[in-house]
Structure formats: structure tokens, C-alpha cells
Amino acid sequence: MSSYRPIGPVVGMVGAGQLARMTQQPAIALGVELRVLANAPDESAARVIVDTRIGDYRDLSDLRDFAKGCDAITFDHEHVPTEHIRALAADGFTVHPGADALVHAQDKAVMRERLTAIGAPCPAWARVSGVEDVTRFAGEHGWPVVLKAVRGGYDGRGVWVCRTAEEAAEAFAAGVPLMAEAFVPFERELAVLVARSPHGQGVSYPVVETVQQDGICVEVLAPAPGLDPERAAQAQNIALRIAHELDVTGLLAVELFDSGAGLVVNELAMRPHNSGHWTIEGARTSQFEQHLRAVLDLPLGSPAMAAPVVVMANLLGGDDPDLFKRYEHVMAHDPGVKVHFYGKQVRPGRKIGHVTALGDDLDEVRARARHAAVYLTTGEYT
Amino acid sequence: MSSYRPIGPVVGMVGAGQLARMTQQPAIALGVELRVLANAPDESAARVIVDTRIGDYRDLSDLRDFAKGCDAITFDHEHVPTEHIRALAADGFTVHPGADALVHAQDKAVMRERLTAIGAPCPAWARVSGVEDVTRFAGEHGWPVVLKAVRGGYDGRGVWVCRTAEEAAEAFAAGVPLMAEAFVPFERELAVLVARSPHGQGVSYPVVETVQQDGICVEVLAPAPGLDPERAAQAQNIALRIAHELDVTGLLAVELFDSGAGLVVNELAMRPHNSGHWTIEGARTSQFEQHLRAVLDLPLGSPAMAAPVVVMANLLGGDDPDLFKRYEHVMAHDPGVKVHFYGKQVRPGRKIGHVTALGDDLDEVRARARHAAVYLTTGEYT
Numbered sequence: 001m002s003s004y005r006p007i008g009p010v011v012g013m014v015g016a017g018q019l020a021r022m023t024q025q026p027a028i029a030l031g032v033e034l035r036v037l038a039n040a041p042d043e044s045a046a047r048v049i050v051d052t053r054i055g056d057y058r059d060l061s062d063l064r065d066f067a068k069g070c071d072a073i074t075f076d077h078e079h080v081p082t083e084h085i086r087a088l089a090a091d092g093f094t095v096h097p098g099a100d101a102l103v104h105a106q107d108k109a110v111m112r113e114r115l116t117a118i119g120a121p122c123p124a125w126a127r128v129s130g131v132e133d134v135t136r137f138a139g140e141h142g143w144p145v146v147l148k149a150v151r152g153g154y155d156g157r158g159v160w161v162c163r164t165a166e167e168a169a170e171a172f173a174a175g176v177p178l179m180a181e182a183f184v185p186f187e188r189e190l191a192v193l194v195a196r197s198p199h200g201q202g203v204s205y206p207v208v209e210t211v212q213q214d215g216i217c218v219e220v221l222a223p224a225p226g227l228d229p230e231r232a233a234q235a236q237n238i239a240l241r242i243a244h245e246l247d248v249t250g251l252l253a254v255e256l257f258d259s260g261a262g263l264v265v266n267e268l269a270m271r272p273h274n275s276g277h278w279t280i281e282g283a284r285t286s287q288f289e290q291h292l293r294a295v296l297d298l299p300l301g302s303p304a305m306a307a308p309v310v311v312m313a314n315l316l317g318g319d320d321p322d323l324f325k326r327y328e329h330v331m332a333h334d335p336g337v338k339v340h341f342y343g344k345q346v347r348p349g350r351k352i353g354h355v356t357a358l359g360d361d362l363d364e365v366r367a368r369a370r371h372a373a374v375y376l377t378t379g380e381y382t
Numbered sequence: 383m384s385s386y387r388p389i390g391p392v393v394g395m396v397g398a399g400q401l402a403r404m405t406q407q408p409a410i411a412l413g414v415e416l417r418v419l420a421n422a423p424d425e426s427a428a429r430v431i432v433d434t435r436i437g438d439y440r441d442l443s444d445l446r447d448f449a450k451g452c453d454a455i456t457f458d459h460e461h462v463p464t465e466h467i468r469a470l471a472a473d474g475f476t477v478h479p480g481a482d483a484l485v486h487a488q489d490k491a492v493m494r495e496r497l498t499a500i501g502a503p504c505p506a507w508a509r510v511s512g513v514e515d516v517t518r519f520a521g522e523h524g525w526p527v528v529l530k531a532v533r534g535g536y537d538g539r540g541v542w543v544c545r546t547a548e549e550a551a552e553a554f555a556a557g558v559p560l561m562a563e564a565f566v567p568f569e570r571e572l573a574v575l576v577a578r579s580p581h582g583q584g585v586s587y588p589v590v591e592t593v594q595q596d597g598i599c600v601e602v603l604a605p606a607p608g609l610d611p612e613r614a615a616q617a618q619n620i621a622l623r624i625a626h627e628l629d630v631t632g633l634l635a636v637e638l639f640d641s642g643a644g645l646v647v648n649e650l651a652m653r654p655h656n657s658g659h660w661t662i663e664g665a666r667t668s669q670f671e672q673h674l675r676a677v678l679d680l681p682l683g684s685p686a687m688a689a690p691v692v693v694m695a696n697l698l699g700g701d702d703p704d705l706f707k708r709y710e711h712v713m714a715h716d717p718g719v720k721v722h723f724y725g726k727q728v729r730p731g732r733k734i735g736h737v738t739a740l741g742d743d744l745d746e747v748r749a750r751a752r753h754a755a756v757y758l759t760t761g762e763y764t
Contacts, residue, residue, distance in 0.1 A: 005424070007725055008706055025407045028430050029662075031706070031723025031735070042387065048410050050432055203717075280411075281666075284718050284740070299714035306688055324390055324413070332681035335585075336666050341413025343389055353413070358666070 006033040009296055012066055013037070013045075014057050015076030018342035018351070019272045019288075020045035022280065023076075026289035032296070036076070037066045045076070047343045060084045067093045072295040074250055075271055078106045079152070096198065096249035096295040097270045104246050105270045109150050109179045118245045120238055121264050123257075124182040134168040134180055141182040147171040150179050159215060184264050186257035190224050191275035192239040195290045198249050198297045203290070204236040205283060205303040210255070210275050216349075219369070222278045222310040225362055227258075235263055242268070251276070251291045274314070277354050279303075281338050282310030307358035309365045313373035315353035317346040323353070323376055330355075330372045337372045352377075388415040391678055394448055395419070395427075396439050397458030400724035400733070401654045401670075402427035404662065405458075408671035414678070418458070419448045427458070429725045442466045449475045454677040456632055457653055460488045461534070478580065478631035478677040479652045486628050487652045491532050491561045500627045502620055503646050506564040516550040516562055523564040529553040532561050541597060566646050568639035572606050573657035574621040577672045580631050580679045585672070586618040587665060587685040592637070592657050598731075601751070602694040604660045604687065607744055609640075617645055624650070632676045633658070633669060656696070659736050661685075663720050664692030689740035691747045695755035697735035699728040705735070705758055712737075712754045719754045734759075 008031035013020045016038035024045065027034040035051040046052040055062030057080050067073050067088055073095045085099035097105075104111040112125045124141045127150075128134050138145050147168060149158030160171035161183065171178060189212060193205045207227055211219035224232070239254040242265075246252075253273035255266040276287035285293075285301025293300055315323070323346065330337060334357070341353040355372040359365040367382075374382045390413035395402045398420035406427065409416040417433040428434040437444030439462050449455050449470055455477045467481035479487075486493040494507045506523045509532075510516050520527050529550060531540030542553035543565065553560060571594060576586045589609055593601035606614070621636040624647075628634075635655035637648040658669035667675075667683025675682055697705070705728065712719060716739070723735040737754040741747040756764045 007727065008723060021410060024430070025410055028403060028407055028725075029720065029722045031725055033429070047415070047432060048406070048430075050429060050434070052432070284663075284720075293713065298710055300717065301713065302717040304718070328680055331675065331683065335682065335684040336686070338411070338666075340411045341390065343410075343413055345389065 006069075008032050009071040010035060010051075010069055011292060011295060012070035012073045013076050014063070014066070014073065014080055016043040016045035016049070016052065017076050018044045018344070020076040021048055021342060022277075022286075022340070023272065023288040023292065024048050025280070026286060026292055030289065030292060032292055035066070035070060037062070044342045044344050058084075060087055063088060064091065067091070070094075072096055074291065074295045075102070077271070078102065078269070082106060098247065098249065101246045101248045102270055105268045107151055108148050108153075108267075111268055112179070112181075114246065115242065115265055118241070120242055121262065123184050123264055126180050128178055128180045131165050131169050131172060134162065135165050137180045137182075138165075144183045146181040146183050147178045148181065149174070150177040152176070157215070184257045184259055184266075186264070187260045188224075188258050189266070190227070190235060190256040190258050190263070191220070191273070192235045192254045192256065193251060193273060193276040193279075193287055194236070194239045194243050194254070195251050195287075195294045195300050195303075196240075196243040196248050197294045197300060200244075201300050202240050202243055203300045203303050204240055205276065205279060205287070206305060207232045207235045208275055208278070216314070216316065216351075217274050218314050218316070218373075219366075220275050220278050220312040221362065221366065222282055222305065222312075231258075231263065238263065238265065250294045251287055274351075274354075277340070278310045278312040278356055280340070281356050282306055282312075282358055308360050309362050310356065310358050311362075311366045311369040312354055312356045313369040314351055315341075315355065315373055315377050317348050317350040317352045318377045319348060320379065321346040326376050326379060330375055333375075334368050334372060337368055339372070339376070388451075390414050391453040392417060392433075392451055393674060393677060394452035394455045395458050396445070396448070396455065396462055398425040398427035398431070398434065399458050400426045400726070402458040403430055403724060404659070404668075404722070405654065405670040405674065406430050407662070408668055408674055412671065412674060414674050416674075417448070417452060419444070426724045426726050440466075442469055445470060446473065449473070452476075454478055456673065456677045457484070459653070460484065460651070464488060480629065480631065483628045483630045484652055487650045489533055490530050490535075490649075493650055494561070494563075496628065497624065497647055500623070502624055503644065505566050505646055508562050510560055510562045513547050513550050513554060516544065517547050519562045519564075520547075526565045528563040528565050529560045530563065531556070532559040534558070539597070566639045566641055566648075568646070569642045570606075570640050571648070572609070572617060572638040572640050572645070573602070573655070574617045574636045574638065575633060575655060575658040575661075575669060576618070576621045576625050576636070577633050577669075577676045577682050577685075578622075578625040578630050579676045579682060582626070583682050584622050584625055585682045585685050586622055587658065587661060587669070588687060589614045589617045590657055590660070598696070598698065598733075599656050600696050600698070600755075601748075602657050602660050603744065603748065604664055604692040604694075613640070613645065620645065620647065633673045656733075659722070660692045660694040660738055662722070663738050664688055664694075664740055690742050691744050692738065692740050693744075693747045693751040694736055694738045695751040696733055697723075697737065697755055697759050699730050699732040699734045700759045701730060702761065703728040708758050708761060712757055715757075716750050716754060719750055721754070721758070 209224040591606040
């Protein structure tokens with residue numbers, strides 16, 4: 001890289017998964033020089049980004065080397081130690097989101113404390129250090145109790161829905177700090193994606209419905225079908241308010257339970273999010289472009305939808321490692337469906353790509369996305 | 383690159399300009415491993431493509447090294463010697479378009495011979511080897527006579543509109559083989575972009591109007607405003623027919639003069655084309671994705687428009703090398719405009735990027751695109 005002279009602003013993204021990979025697409029258009037910190041040269045984003053540095057995101061000296069020359073540092077995941085982010089900022093590097101914001105996406109107990117303080121709707125919750133705490137919590141709020149790893153869980157990992165003290169004991173066997181939340185009997189899950197720039201400009205994408213299987217998002221419907229406009233506005237306001245109160249810079253995804261009676265915040269993420277992949281074709285500004293604009297403190301792009309209905313379906317690895325041989329059928333069957341592969345080896349259950357369909361009619365668009373996703377991953381014709 | 387193992391199909395594109403750069407965006411989504419042959423590591427596409435090889439596209443041994451391991455070879459420009467393309471095919475490499483097709487985009491006299499033979503509408507034309515030939519041609523078809531370099535011209539270079547024998551003599555002073563064409567008094571210029579796969583599947587994008595200044599395309603209006611639907615269908619049929627007759631694989635751009643009385647073919651290109659940049663946001667399948675699908679012999683994608691009106695305006699370098707400082711205004715002024723920078727140093731008159739606007743009303747969309755383009759390149763507020 002020694003002879004390489006950047007022309008545009010340099011954004012360094014720590015992590016080289018599919019989120020960094022997809023961020024490269026708008027970076028190419030914007031003339032933003034995207035740099036990633038990868039664990040290994042064959043990671044998803046490393047395959048498509050020239051300025052890939054290999055290093056350990058848990059090592060402050062690797063992070064410092066990586067940050068040199070970047071106009072902004074941001075993240076493809078939440079796993080960089082909070083104290084390292086503080087250290088980078090103290091060095092004078094521009095980091096978005098900052099440590100004081102990001103900690104709310106890293107530490108679920110800190111997040112619950114803060115959301116409770118600002119009046120955002122949360123389930124009953126408590127820090128718990130053993131089964132007795134859980135039993136006490138259940139005495140007040142009833143079983144089941146949801147135990148969550150305070151740090152490090154994702155895609156359903158680090159979450160235990162416990163119906164008894166015995167099940168709670170099994171969760172503690174994982175040996176990580178846990179917190180308890182009351183189980184929310186929800187009708188469906190929603191997500192709101194907002195972006196906020198250091199200037200304080202905020203925009204919200206339409207509220208979407210996320211469909212989960214075994215704790216993993218399998219489908220996103222944009223906009224959330226049949227959602228009452230007032231409740232949609234309420235969800236967007238919650239997300240924009242959290243972004244403002246927590247001083248989030250970049251994207252904020254707020255996952256919500258829709259309990260019928262009201263909305264409850266489930267999780268926060270401060271990066272491009274699976275619930276926003278539909279925006280690549282489905283919105284005038286993709287979430288990945290929006291994140292780059294936000295972390296560079298550029299004016300934000302229009303979040304308007306590019307079609308009345310957009311459905312995204314995740315591709316979860318099956319038993320067959322070769323997806324490409326089924327490409328042909330999917331493309332021939334539906335010339336309008338958009339396929340995204342992440343350049344990852346297929347492993348059962350692993351997110352290896354997604355498909356997006358756009359149109360006017362939810363049932364039709366959803367059937368198209370589902371057909372493509374099921375066929376690509378299993379070879380079954382739905 | 384020794385440890386790098388491709389997961390998806392490998393497409394090798396000879397040349398590393400902005401067309402290859404923009405092809406990387408859909409390659410990322412499709413999981414296609416894009417490799418480019420660059421002259422230097424700081425070229426437009428080399429900045430965003432990991433598998434960049436440095437070499438000389440005029441050197442057969444460089445081309446052979448480059449082609450090894452590619453599932454298909456294609457081109458970002460027309461300058462690879464025809465005989466080298468034949469040699470690669472003889473080696474067993476898959477090359478799209480093939481030499482017998484591509485020669486029609488390389489050699490304007492061969493193109494005119496063939497188009498005349500298949501009955502595609504052409505101006506009167508002749509091979510000329512000196513001023514006397516031009517005078518004879520003018521005697522038959524009148525002045526002005528358009529002299530064109532048979533090979534190698536682009537963006538208005540290699541074209542001389544001659545009103546007298548003296549002007550024709552100046553053109554011959556360039557020392558390259560020329561041909562003569564009758565001047566077509568056109569009302570406007572149109573372009574049709576079609577794709578054709580080795581299987582023979584063909585699709586056509588809507589006909590667009592291209593606005594030129596000094597022989598360089600500055601603006602593309604999609605669809606061509608006020609174009610009679612019959613004439614639009616005629617233009618699409620001409621392009622699809624040429625693609626079929628010439629056995630084009632990949633994209634074919636057909637530039638047409640609309641003389642009011644009828645259509646006349648001006649130029650052919652067999653690659654992604656400036657007249658198709660609007661498709662990145664403006665069509666369900668961008669021309670760059672379409673080209674990858676075609677050269678891999680995959681089913682082609684939908685060319686349907688994503689909005690009623692799309693306008694693309696080129697960014698031509700001005701005196702100021704720093705475009706990025708004007709980013710902010712353009713993005714704040716119009717959150718819906720899409721900016722594409724090519725990662726090239728600014729030089730006066732050089733194509734360094736483009737902007738695209740989408741909407742419902744031509745005048746409004748055109749004004750938005752123009753504002754962004756003029757402001758980005760000159761700092762003037764229109």
C-alpha cells in the first residue's frame with residue numbers, strides 16, 4: 001500500500017464481515033476509500049477491499065496502526081473493547097459511534113439502565129448474579145424469564161428463555177454475566193433504522209417487520225404490513241430520541257416488540273443492520289451509504305422507498321456448499337429478484353447472503369423473495 | 383494473491399477504468415470475483431478491486447497470464463488487439479464479446495460494411511485513403527464530410543467534421559487510416575443499450591436521449607423525452623438485431639442519430655457505456671450487473687425502470703482538483719441525488735464521475751442533476 005495515495009476521504013471499518021463488504025458498494029460510488037481491519041485475508045469484506053489490514057480488534061496497538069490516516073473510524077461489529085475506543089478518541093482519532101454511545105450496543109445492562117432513565121419503553125429487567133436473583137425476579141414478573149448475556153450475544157446466541165429455576169441454572173453454566181428481562185408476549189417484531197450525524201441531523205427509514213426463526217432474522221418486510229401510522233411514527237420517534245439522547249453517530253437499529261398493546265425496545269445495534277439490507281435496492285439511499293455519510297458528517301441521504309413493497313430474505317447456509325449452481329434457475333425464474341452473496345463458505349445456519357424483491361403487492365413480493373431464498377439454499381421449489 | 387481461493391465465478395476484465403470500477407459494485411453482490419488488468423495500481427478500478435493484475439493489454443503473454451483461472455474474460459475498453467482476442471479463444475479461454483463481434487466496435491469500416499450488409503440504417507460512407515477520395519465522396523453526398531479514424535477514436539477524438547478539402551487534408555495529417563461518412567443533420571442523439579447472452583437471450587433497456595457537448599456526452603435522459611413509441615421500438619429492434627447478427631455477447635450500446643425523418647446508427651460499443659450509467663439506480667438491473675450476467679451466460683435481469691424519469695449528468699473535471707469539499711452542499715441541497723466519483727485525479731475535461739437523479743417530472747429531475755453536476759465541477763450555483 002505504500003505507493004497508494006487516497007483521493008477521497010478514508011473511512012476505517014473495524015471488522016471485515018458482510019456489513020463491511022456491502023459498505024464497499026457505496027464507498028466505490030462516493031469515492032470514499034474504505035479500509036477494513038480483518039482477522040484473515042479471506043474474510044467477506046477482505047475479498048473486495050484493497051486496503052485490508054490484518055490485525056486483532058482486541059489489540060489496542062493494532063487498532064492504532066489501523067486508525068492512522070483515517071478520516072473516521074467505525075465498526076462492522078460491537079466487539080471492540082470500549083476502553084480501546086476511548087483510547088483511540090483520546091489519541092485524537094475520529095470515532096463514530098463514540099465509546100459512550102456504543103457501550104449501549106455492547107452492554108445490555110447499561111442499555112437498559114439508560115433507556116429506562118430516558119423513558120424509552122423497556123420490559124421489566126434486572127441485573128442477576130445467580131439463580132436466586134432469577135427466582136426473585138420471576139416472583140415479581142412471572143415465568144418465563146429471559147436471561148441474556150450482558151455482552152457478546154448475537155443472532156439468538158446468548159439468550160435463554162427460562163421457564164424454571166433449573167433452566168436458569170443451565171444458562172448460568174455458560175459462565176458469562178447475565179441479566180434478566182420479563183418475557184414480552186409479542187405479536188410480531190419490528191425494527192426501525194435511523195441515522196444520525198455528528199452535526200445532529202437525523203433521518204429514519206420506514207418501520208419494518210422482521211420475521212425470526214430460532215432467534216435469527218429470516219425475512220424483513222418493508223414497510224411493516226398493516227402498521228398503524230401513529231404507532232409507526234411512535235416507533236420512529238423512539239429510535240430518533242434514543243439516537244439523540246445516546247449521542248449515536250452513524251446508524252442505529254432499534255429492534256422492537258409489538259405486543260399489540262404497545263411497543264417495547266428489545267435490542268440496539270449501532271452499525272448497518274440485517275433489518276436494513278432491503279434498503280440497497282429498496283430505498284433511495286442504502287443504509288450502507290447512509291452510514292458512510294453519517295460517520296463523515298456529510299448531509300444524510302433520502303430514506304424514501306424505491307417501491308411500495310420490499311421484502312428481504314436471508315440466505316442461511318444448508319448442506320450444499322455450492323450456491324452458484326442454483327443461481328441460474330433463480331435468475332431465470334425471476335428477472336427482478338436481486339441476489340447478494342457475501343463471499344463466505346457455506347456452513348449450515350450461517351448467513352451467507354440475502355435476496356431482495358420489490359413490487360406493489362406484499363403477498364406476491366414475499367412469495368418471490370421466499371422462492372429465491374429457499375431454492376438457493378436448499379434446492380427446494382416452493 | 384497466492385493464498386486466495388475464489389468462491390464464486392471469476393470474471394477477468396481487461397482495463398481498469400471507471401467501467402471496471404462500477405462493475406465491482408454488482409460483482410460484490412453477485413459473489414462474482416472480479417479481476418482486472420490495469421496499467422498501474424492507481425487506476426480507477428485498481429483502487430477498489432483486490433485481484434488487480436498489472437500488465438499491458440497489448441501484450442499477448444500478459445493477457446494469457448491474466449486469463450488463467452478466469453471463467454470469462456471481458457473488456458472495459460475496445461483497445462485489445464483483435465488478434466490477441468482470437469489467440470485467447472484459441473487457447474480455450476472464454477472471451478465475451480468474441481473477436482468476431484468486438485471487431486465491429488474496434489474498426490468503424492468493418493462495422494459499416496457489416497451494418498450495411500444486414501440492412502441496419504447507416505449514413506452514406508466510404509473508405510478513403512486521401513483528400514481526393516474525400517472530394518469525390520463530397521461530390522456525391524455533399525459537404526460537410528465526417529472523417530473518422532477507423533480505429534481508436536473516442537469521446538469526439540478521432541472525428542473531424544470537414545467543410546472543405548483543406549479541412550480534410552488537416553485530418554489526414556493525423557496520420558491514421560480514415561473513413562468518410564455523410565453528415566447526418568440530426569435533431570438529437572439517442573442510445574439503446576441491449577444485453578445478449580451466449581445462450582442468445584436478449585434484453586433492451588429503454589431508449590435514452592444523450593446530450594453531447596464538443597463530442598462528449600454530458601447528460602442522458604431516460605427514457606428519451608417525447609419519443610414516439612413506434613420509433614422507440616424500432617431503435618430497440620435495430621439494437622437487438624445487431625446484437626444477434628454480430629453474435630455480440632455482453633452489452634451492446636448503439637448510438638443513433640434521430641434525424642426527424644428516421645434513425646441512423648452512429649457508433650457501437652460492446653461494454654458498459656456512459657449512456658447506461660443511469661441504470662445503476664434507475665433500472666432494476668444495472669448495466670454493470672447485466673454485463674456480468676451476460677458474460678457468465680446467466681439469465682439476464684429485468685431492465686425495467688425504477689422511476690418514471692431518470693437523468694444522469696457527467697462530471698467533467700474543471701480547474702479545481704478538490705471535488706470533495708463541494709460534496710456537502712450537493713448532498714444537503716438534494717438528499718435524493720446520487721453521486722458517483724471514479725477515484726480519478728481531476729484534469730480539465732476528464733470524466734471524473736457522474737450524478738443521477740430520479741423522479742416523476744423531467745424538468746425537475748433534469749434541473750436537479752444539472753445543479754449537482756455544475757456545482758460539483760465548477761462551484762457555480764445554477
